[in-house]
Amino acid sequence: MRYPEEWVEPTAADLAEIERESDLIDAEIDLVQAEILLITAEPGPTVIDWHRVRRAEARVMRELLKLRAAGAGVKAVAA
Incomplete structure (x- = not known):
C-alpha cells in the first residue's frame, strides 16, 4: 500500500506545533500517570494520591x- 507523501513524515509545521504544545503534552502525561497511580493504589488511594x-x-x-494566551489553536476535549 502506498501512502500520500504528506502522510509519510511530519511537516515542519507539524513539528513546530508539537514543539509549541510540548509542555501541555508533558502535563497531560503526568495527569494520566497520577490517575493510574490513583486507581491502582493498594489498599486504596491516599490523600497524597489525590493531591x-x-x-x-x-x-x-x-x-x-x-x-x-499565546494564540495557539488549542481545542478543548471533553474528558
Whole structure:
C-alpha cells in the first residue's frame, strides 16, 4: 500500500506545533500517570494520591491557558 507523501513524515509545521504544545503534552502525561497511580493504589488511594491528581489537573489547565494566551489553536476535549 502506498501512502500520500504528506502522510509519510511530519511537516515542519507539524513539528513546530508539537514543539509549541510540548509542555501541555508533558502535563497531560503526568495527569494520566497520577490517575493510574490513583486507581491502582493498594489498599486504596491516599490523600497524597489525590493531591498528585489535583496538581496534575492544575498543571494541565495552566498549560492550556498559556497556549490560549499565546494564540495557539488549542481545542478543548471533553474528558
